[in-house]
Amino acid sequence: METPVEEVGADLDEFYASERPRILVVEDDQDTAFLLKQILRHAGFDVLSASNGKEALNKVNLSFPDLIVLDLMMPEMDGWETVERLREVSNIPIIVVTALTNKDNVVTCLQKGVDDYMTKPFYKAEVVARVNAVLRRSKSNREGNRFVFPQIGLAIDTQTREVRLRNTRIQLTGKEFGVLLMLAKHAPEIVHYQKIAQGVWGRDFPQARQRIKYLVYLLRQKFEEVDPTFAERIINIDRLGYKLNTGEESASF
Template sequence: MQAYTSSAIVNSSISPGVDLDEVYATERVRVLVVDDDSDLVVLIKHILRSSGFDVLSANNGVEALRRAREVQPDLVLLDLMMPEMDGWVTLQNLRQFSNAPVIVLSALSSKDEIVRCLYEGVDDYMTKPFYKGEVVARINAVLRRAKQPRETTRFTFPKVGLVIDIKTQEVIFSNHSIQLTAKEFALLALLAKNAPGVVSYPVIAQTVWGEDVPNVRQRTKYLIFLLRRKFEEIDPNFALIQSMDRMGYKLKTE
C-alpha cells in the first residue's frame, strides 16, 4: 500500500471543501439573484443572507439557467437588461423546467414593462433603486402566496419539452409553438391535468363534448389523430399521446 505523507494530503492554501449533502438538506429558502451589476448582487446577497435566506447568483441569463438547473431555487430575483441573454428570454427558458416564483428587479419603471411582466407570469416587480427592507418583505409575500393552494394554470413537462398554459391556451413542444382548436386544447389540457395517469373515455366525453353518447368515442379518436399529427410534425419519433387499450388516453411525460 502506498504511504501518503501529511504534506501530500494537506495544503494550507486550499480552503476546506463543502459537504453538499448538508447544503442541499437545509430547509432555508434558496434565492437565485440574477443581475449583471456585481456590486448590486453583493449588496442583495448581504441583505438576504442577513435575513436568513441561502443565496446564489448569476451575472447573465445563460449562467442563471445553468445554476437554476443545478440548485433548483425556491425564488428568483431577475434583472431584465443583461448581456448575452436578457431577462425576457431567461424567464421564457426558466419556465421550461421550473415553476419557482420570479420577482423582476429592474431599472425599467414604465407601466408597459410592468404589465408585460405580469402577462409573462412574473410574480412581482420592483424598480431600482430600492429600499432593502422592501426586498425581503416582497420575497416573503411572494413565498406565502406560492404556498397557498391554487388551481394550476400552467403545466410543465421538462423531460418531454412540453408546456401547456391554460389561461393563454399556449402550447409549446420542443421549443415550437403549436396552434390548437378549442376542442383540441380542451382534450390536451385534460390529459395534462391528469398526467401521468390515464383519462377514461367517459371522462373525456363529459369534459370535452359535454355528453357521453355512442358516437362520442369516434369523435374523440379523430381529435386524438389531429393532435398527434400536429405534434408529429415537430418530432415524428416521439408519441406524446398514448392509447391505453379499452381504457382511454394519457400523456407520456418521461
C-alpha cells in the same frame, strides 16, 4: 518553493439539506448582486447568484431555488428571454428588480409570468417584504399539488416537479418523474403497465413495458444513493405493473 495549499471541497449534502428558502439573484452588476444577497441572507434566506440568464438557467437546474430575483438588462441573455425560457420549464416565482420604470415594462413582465416587479433604487425592508409575500402566495398556490409520504421521507411537488427523499433533492428526467408520479398518485395500489404508459406517454404501445422497467431501474438507482433501502419501496408485481410501498396512505396538501 512553497507547498501549494489544497482547497477543501464543500459538503453539498449540508447545503442542499437546508430547510431555509433558497433565493437565486440574477444580476450582472456585482455591487447590486452583493447588496441583494446580503439583504436576503440577513433575512434568513440561503442565496446564490448568476450574472446573466444563461448562468441562471444552469443554476436553476442544479440548485432548485424557491424564488428568483431577476434584473432585466443583462449581457448574453437578458431578463426578458430568461423569463420566457424559465416559464417553458418551471413555475418558480420570479421578482423583477430593474431600473426600468416604464409602466409598459411592468405590464409586459406580468404578462410573461413574472410574480412581482420592483424598481431601483430599492429599500431593504421592501425587498424582504416582497420576497416573503411572493413565497407565501407560491406556497398557497401549491396546496393540493404535493404528495407526501412521511414514513419513507418522500415528497413530490407536481407543480415545480421537485422531488425530495429524506430532505435531499433528487433530480429526475421528465419520464422518470412521470413514472414516479403515477405510482405516487395511486399508492399503495398496483399501477398496471398500461396505466403508467398512458400517464407518461399518453398512449400504450408494444415497447412500453420494457421502457417502464428501465425507468424504474433508473429511479431506484437515484433514490438508493440517498436511501439504500428505497429499492424495496418500488415493488414489481409480476406481469401486472408496479406499486409504491409507502407503509401508509399518501397525504396530499
